[in-house]
Amino acid sequence: MNHSKSFSRVTMGMKSSLIRELVASTKNIPGLISFAGGFPSPKTFPAQQLAEIFREVVKNEGQDVLQYGASEGDSLLKEQLLKWEGLDLSQDEMMISVGATNALYYYGKTLVDPGDVVLCEAPTFLGSLVAFDALEADCQSVPFDDDGILMAEIEAKVRSLRLRGKNIKFIYVIPDFHNPGGISYSLQRRRELIRFCLDNEIPIVEDNPYSRLRYSGEPLPTLFSLARGEFGDTSLVTEIVSFSKILGPGMRVAFAKGDKELIGKMVSWQQKINITPDCVAQRAVARFLEKGLMDPHIASIRAFYTPYLQKMLSDLERYMPESVTWTKPQGGIFLWMTLPENVNADELFHAAAQRQVSFIPGSKFYPQGQERYNKLRLNFSFATPQQIETGIRRLAELLV
Amino acid sequence: MNHSKSFSRVTMGMKSSLIRELVASTKNIPGLISFAGGFPSPKTFPAQQLAEIFREVVKNEGQDVLQYGASEGDSLLKEQLLKWEGLDLSQDEMMISVGATNALYYYGKTLVDPGDVVLCEAPTFLGSLVAFDALEADCQSVPFDDDGILMAEIEAKVRSLRLRGKNIKFIYVIPDFHNPGGISYSLQRRRELIRFCLDNEIPIVEDNPYSRLRYSGEPLPTLFSLARGEFGDTSLVTEIVSFSKILGPGMRVAFAKGDKELIGKMVSWQQKINITPDCVAQRAVARFLEKGLMDPHIASIRAFYTPYLQKMLSDLERYMPESVTWTKPQGGIFLWMTLPENVNADELFHAAAQRQVSFIPGSKFYPQGQERYNKLRLNFSFATPQQIETGIRRLAELLV
Numbered sequence: 163m164n165h166s167k168s169f170s171r172v173t174m175g176m177k178s179s180l181i182r183e184l185v186a187s188t189k190n191i192p193g194l195i196s197f198a199g200g201f202p203s204p205k206t207f208p209a210q211q212l213a214e215i216f217r218e219v220v221k222n223e224g225q226d227v228l229q230y231g232a233s234e235g236d237s238l239l240k241e242q243l244l245k246w247e248g249l250d251l252s253q254d255e256m257m258i259s260v261g262a263t264n265a266l267y268y269y270g271k272t273l274v275d276p277g278d279v280v281l282c283e284a285p286t287f288l289g290s291l292v293a294f295d296a297l298e299a300d301c302q303s304v305p306f307d308d309d310g311i312l313m314a315e316i317e318a319k320v321r322s323l324r325l326r327g328k329n330i331k332f333i334y335v336i337p338d339f340h341n342p343g344g345i346s347y348s349l350q351r352r353r354e355l356i357r358f359c360l361d362n363e364i365p366i367v368e369d370n371p372y373s374r375l376r377y378s379g380e381p382l383p384t385l386f387s388l389a390r391g392e393f394g395d396t397s398l399v400t401e402i403v404s405f406s407k408i409l410g411p412g413m414r415v416a417f418a419k420g421d422k423e424l425i426g427k428m429v430s431w432q433q434k435i436n437i438t439p440d441c442v443a444q445r446a447v448a449r450f451l452e453k454g455l456m457d458p459h460i461a462s463i464r465a466f467y468t469p470y471l472q473k474m475l476s477d478l479e480r481y482m483p484e485s486v487t488w489t490k491p492q493g494g495i496f497l498w499m500t501l502p503e504n505v506n507a508d509e510l511f512h513a514a515a516q517r518q519v520s521f522i523p524g525s526k527f528y529p530q531g532q533e534r535y536n537k538l539r540l541n542f543s544f545a546t547p548q549q550i551e552t553g554i555r556r557l558a559e560l561l562v
Numbered sequence: 563m564n565h566s567k568s569f570s571r572v573t574m575g576m577k578s579s580l581i582r583e584l585v586a587s588t589k590n591i592p593g594l595i596s597f598a599g600g601f602p603s604p605k606t607f608p609a610q611q612l613a614e615i616f617r618e619v620v621k622n623e624g625q626d627v628l629q630y631g632a633s634e635g636d637s638l639l640k641e642q643l644l645k646w647e648g649l650d651l652s653q654d655e656m657m658i659s660v661g662a663t664n665a666l667y668y669y670g671k672t673l674v675d676p677g678d679v680v681l682c683e684a685p686t687f688l689g690s691l692v693a694f695d696a697l698e699a700d701c702q703s704v705p706f707d708d709d710g711i712l713m714a715e716i717e718a719k720v721r722s723l724r725l726r727g728k729n730i731k732f733i734y735v736i737p738d739f740h741n742p743g744g745i746s747y748s749l750q751r752r753r754e755l756i757r758f759c760l761d762n763e764i765p766i767v768e769d770n771p772y773s774r775l776r777y778s779g780e781p782l783p784t785l786f787s788l789a790r791g792e793f794g795d796t797s798l799v800t801e802i803v804s805f806s807k808i809l810g811p812g813m814r815v816a817f818a819k820g821d822k823e824l825i826g827k828m829v830s831w832q833q834k835i836n837i838t839p840d841c842v843a844q845r846a847v848a849r850f851l852e853k854g855l856m857d858p859h860i861a862s863i864r865a866f867y868t869p870y871l872q873k874m875l876s877d878l879e880r881y882m883p884e885s886v887t888w889t890k891p892q893g894g895i896f897l898w899m900t901l902p903e904n905v906n907a908d909e910l911f912h913a914a915a916q917r918q919v920s921f922i923p924g925s926k927f928y929p930q931g932q933e934r935y936n937k938l939r940l941n942f943s944f945a946t947p948q949q950i951e952t953g954i955r956r957l958a959e960l961l962v
Contacts, residue, residue, distance in 0.1 A: 163763060163797040165824045168731060170675045173827050201630060209624025216842070217617035224609025228810030230601060260660055260836045267835050275570045289837070296834040331568060363563060397563040410628030412841030424565045427573050434696040435667050436660045437689070440840040441812030442616070 172298060181288060181526055188515045195553035197540040198520040200341065200495065206463045207410045211455055212446060219445045231441035233433040234258070234425075235417070239448035243417055246451050249387070254422050255396075257429050260439045262371060262404035262416040263289050266334070268428040268435075269367050269400060269418070270297045273331045279323055281333035283311055285498075285527030285537065287341045287369065290334060300328070301529040308489070310347030311335065313354050320362055332365040337385055338373035339494025342527050342539035346492065349382055356389050360398055365424075371404040374460050376493035377468040386419060397421035405447060407495065407543075408460050413443040467495070467543055473550045474542040481558035488540075495543035498524070500536060501561065507538040510560060519556040572698060581688060581926055588915045595953035597940040598920040600741065600895065606863045607810045611855055612846060619845045631841035633833040634658070634825075635817070639848040643817055646851050649787070654822050655796075657829050660839045662771060662804035662816040663689050666734075668828040668835075669767050669800060669818070670697040673731045679723055681733035683711055685898070685927030685937065687741045687769065690734060700728070701929040708889070710747030711735065713754050720762055732765040737785055738773035739894025742927050742939035746892065749782055756789050760798055765824075771804040774860050776893035777868040786819060797821035805847060807895065807943075808860050813843040867895070873947040874940065874954065881958035888940075895943035898924070900936060901961065907938040910960060919956040 181198075188194055219227055234240075235258025244251055259265035274280065276298035282290070284303030294301045302323065304316045316333075323330055335355070337347040347355070359366050368385045383391070386401035400420030405413065418428065432438070450456060474497065478488055488499040499521075501507060507523040514520060524537025545553060581598075588594055619627055634640075635658025644651055659665035674680065676698035682690070684703030694701045702723065704716045716733075723730055735755070737747040747755070759766050768785045783791070786801035800820030805813065818828065832838070850856060874897065878888055888899040899921075901907060907923040914920060924937025945953060 163760075163765060163795070163821070165673070165765065165797065165821055168673055168729075168765075169827065170671065170673055170678075173672050173830075176827070176830050204625035204629055207624050207628040209620055209628060212628070213617045213621035213624065216620050217613045220609055220616050221613035224607050224613065224810075225604035226812075228607040228609060228612070228812040229604055230806075230811045260840075263834075264836050271570065272573050273565070273568055273570055278570075292834050296831070329568075360563075365563060365565065365568075395563070397565065406630075410624075411630045412626075412628040412838075414836070414838070414840045421563070421565055427569065427576070430573075430576050431696070434663075434692050435835065436664050436814070438812075438814070440660075440814045440843050442843060443840050 172296060181522060184511065184522065188520050191515060191518055194515070194518045194520060195545050195549045195556070196520045197542070197545060197553060198522050199541055199544055201544050202407050202411065202495070203466070203543050206466055208455070208459050212410070212450065215446050215449050216442070219449055220442060223445060227441045227445045229441070231438040231444070233438050234429045235439060236441060236444040236448060239444045240417075242448045242451040246456060249419070251419060252422070255425055256417055256419045257425050257432065258439050258444055259416050259418060259432065260436055261406065261411070261414045262369065262402045263293055264436070265402045265416055265418040265428065266290055266367065266369070267293050267296070268431040269332075270294065270299065271431045272424060272427040273365070274299050279328045279330045281316070281319070281330060281364070282529070283335055283340070283343070284532060285342050285524060285534070286334065287336060288526055290369065291527075291529060299331070303529050303532050306340075306343065306345065308345050310337065310345070310351035311355060313351070313358065316358065320364070330364055332367055333359065334367050334369065335385070336369045338370060338382070339375065339491055339496075341372070341494065342496050342498050342522070342524070344489035344491040344494065344497040346382065352382065352385055352388055353392070356385060356393055356398065360393065360395060366399045368399055368401040370401055371407050372494040374408055375464060375467065375495065377464055377471055379492040397424070400424060408463060409447065409450070413447065414440060415443050415447050469547060470542045470550065473547040474540065474554065477551050477554040481555050483558070483562050486561055495541055497540050497542065499538050499540060501538070503536055505561070506535045508535060510538070513560055514557060517556045517560060519553045521557070572696060581922060584911065584922065588920050591915060591918055594915070594918045594920060595945050595949045595956070596920045597942070597945060597953060598922050599941055599944055601944050602807050602811065602895070603866065603943050606866055608855070608859050612810070612850065615846050615849050616842070619849055620842060623845060627841045627845045629841070631838040631844070633838050634829045635839060636841060636844040636848060639844045640817075642848045642851040646856060649819070651819060652822070655825055656817055656819045657825050657832065658839050658844055659816050659818060659832065660836055661806065661811070661814045662769065662802045663693055664836070665802045665816055665818040665828070666690055666767065666769070667693050667696070668831040669732075669802075670694060670699065671831045672824060672827040673765070674699050679728045679730045681716070681719070681730060681764070682929070683735055683740070683743070684932060685742050685924060685934070686734065687736060688926055690769065691927075691929060699731070703929050703932050706740075706743065706745065708745050710737065710745070710751035711755060713751070713758065716758065720764070730764055732767055733759065734767050734769065735785070736769045738770060738782070739775065739891055739896075741772070741894070742896050742898050742922070742924070744889035744891040744894065744897040746782065752782065752785055752788055753792070756785060756793055756798065760793065760795060766799045768799055768801040770801055771807050772894040774808055775864060775867065775895070777864055777871055779892040797824070800824060808863060809847065809850070813847070814840060815843050815847050867943055869947060870942045870950065873950045874942040877951050877954040881955050883958070883962050886961055895941055897940050897942065899938050899940060901938070903936055905961070906935045908935060910938070913960055914957060917956045917960060919953040921957070
């Protein structure tokens with residue numbers, strides 16, 4: 163039987179992951195220094211603490227955590243999360259999901275019919291573009307500068323889309339330590355975006371995997387907390403927080419907070435697709451929080467990555483020609499480089515692979531047809547400081 | 563902001579779970595004896611063994627299992643599963659998912675466009691009906707007898723659907739210890755179904771949560787192994803196996819086996835929706851298998867449930883009036899009761915709740931518009947043998 167002739171429309175249109183192919187193409191290069199992935203350093207995983215917690219949880223609470231759990235997530239975990247974040251929310255304004263992309267998929271399934279417009283930043287996280295593709299959304303991107311999304315551009319985009327009768331379902335943004343952009347929204351830009359979205363009735367989904375990984379500067383309020391606080395609005399913003407970069411992505415635990423009715427529908431989608439997230443992992447995160455281990459652990463990760471970022475920034479300063487610029491993030495795990503207009507990062511990728519250094523070409527972070535080619539993303543959380551110097555030098559030699 | 567006006571079409575059409583509502587309505591009845599759920603007995607969870615395995619896995623392999631894993635699932639787990647089942651498959655004919663319903667959703671997303679026909683048994687597992695609803699499939703059901711799906715009925719159904727130009731994407735069946743039906747397909751019916759589906763090019767998805775929970779009689783080959791063996795066909799059948807009833811549903815680990823290309827697309831869906839299943843739980847299952855703990859553990863569950871089934875069957879025999887019949891399963895966790903034509907199990911549910919006993923009315927296990935009302939499902943894995951006697955007696959008193 164040949165199944166391919168009866169694949170669904172979306173399945174037929176699926177492309178294999180471009181990043182996977184790129185990464186696979188460099189897999190067998192000996193001595194390759196990779197700035198490509200988005201993997202946290204395994205040295206930051208609190209494996210010894212978690213090993214004991216997993217044992218305790220399964221030993222003492224096995225009858226509970228090995229059984230089916232609630233589709234909205236473990237109420238003990240939600241209780242710990244509400245306490246940890248210090249937010250005045252009720253449990254039904256929060257759900258637990260199988261990682262952040264999973265919550266974003268539920269959010270999208272709740273709102274998007276095929277052809278509906280989803281607004282995003284240009285560039286944006288590739289995994290989210292892939293999820294929007296799976297929803298058959300019409301993904302429209304808006305550029306940003308060092309302070310966040312460009313308000314004039316989003317206003318023009320929304321006006322033009324609505325004039326054409328398009329149905330805008332939401333805007334997806336990453337205001338803190340943007341992936342791949344490396345920037346964070348200023349406080350003013352956060353306020354402007356919220357005001358604009360309230361006035362234009364465009365829900366915001368705020369992807370927040372990185373805000374707790376700040377190495378310098380002062381923390382800024384999330385869109386979620388600004389909207390609830392200053393603007394007194396409880397329904398505009400849905401925030402998705404991942405534990406992938408602050409605990410370990412293999413555990414697949416994330417949570418979403420937002421409007422009660424919207425969260426309720428996301429839970430209905432979870433019931434249809436996953437029934438419930440892993441109950442053992444959820445309870446392990448709950449106990450990790452309850453024991454007060456989270457904040458000291460995050461402080462240790464910040465201390466761990468600080469020299470990595472500093473090293474990459476100083477090596478870029480030292481080795482890169484003047485025609486090349488890059489963002490100077492205060493946190494997260496990525497920075498974003500702009501090459502001269504005539505340099506194509508997709509081509510540079512292959513030349514760099516020959517020189518045993520890799521990155522992700524910037525074109526992969528735009529919706530189809532909206533690409534920019536003189537950009538690239540550098541990750542600084544995986545290669546060691548020694549490798550960072552060698553890798554940046556190799557890359558610079560190709561650009562001089 | 564009122565989100566409900568911009569919900570997607572499918573989200574607007576979502577009904578809250580009928581079973582959830584039923585179960586919630588009986589929640590505060592003191593002394594209720596429940597035959598309603600599909601929960602395994604927590605006494606069957608190997609919590610002490612798993613507690614040590616979780617600890618070892620996170621302690622010794624934390625750098626690996628706390629990191630992002632492969633979307634197709636942990637290759638170490640797949641290796642152990644292939645060894646355990648003794649099948650001659652390659653790794654790319656298998657994927658790991660976040661429970662069995664999750665694999666079924668991926669299977670459906672791979673094949674179904676809105677309006678496509680999905681064939682299923684009548685009655686069938688409610689969770690799967692819910693997943694097919696989420697795919698906007700046109701779900702068409704075919705009745706079965708004690709030997710399995712009725713071949714004359716499925717032939718007529720397929721002919722009539724195709725005459726009307728309908729696109730049949732697959733048939734979903736539960737051949738072993740059917741939920742809710744309590745029957746298992748005879749060997750002959752298995753062969754007839756495979757032959758028919760090969761001739762008519764209708765892929766089969768075989769849901770297999772229970773085949774290893776056999777308390778009497780001889781095991782029969784799965785459709786998957788029959789198709790690959792006797793029929794020499796590697797693409798017709800996709801089998802989904804869950805660990806929910808033989809290890810613990812809270813761990814959310816299941817696997818699917820089938821045609822390489824089809825499995826590859828299911829993996830692409832997993833990449834978009836969950837990235838990867840929980841890597842810690844996957845590795846814990848792998849080590850549980852590797853240590854040779856699985857088969858003795860399953861033998862202990864079989865020994866545990868055997869008296870539960872015997873007790874329920876003998877109490878039914880003892881207390882029920884002659885007008886009531888029921889299936890006599892050799893395994894699984896459910897049996898299916900047929901009441902006189904004029905008795906409505908939806909109404910009986912409320913009367914039974916007053917008498918402190920519950921079950922799931924049979925109507926919930928049919929696609930909308932195809933319900934039967936004089937049926938009900940009884941679970942025998944959760945209430946104790948003492949409770950079984952009391953509960954069956956109470957129920958019988960309402961039917962005499």
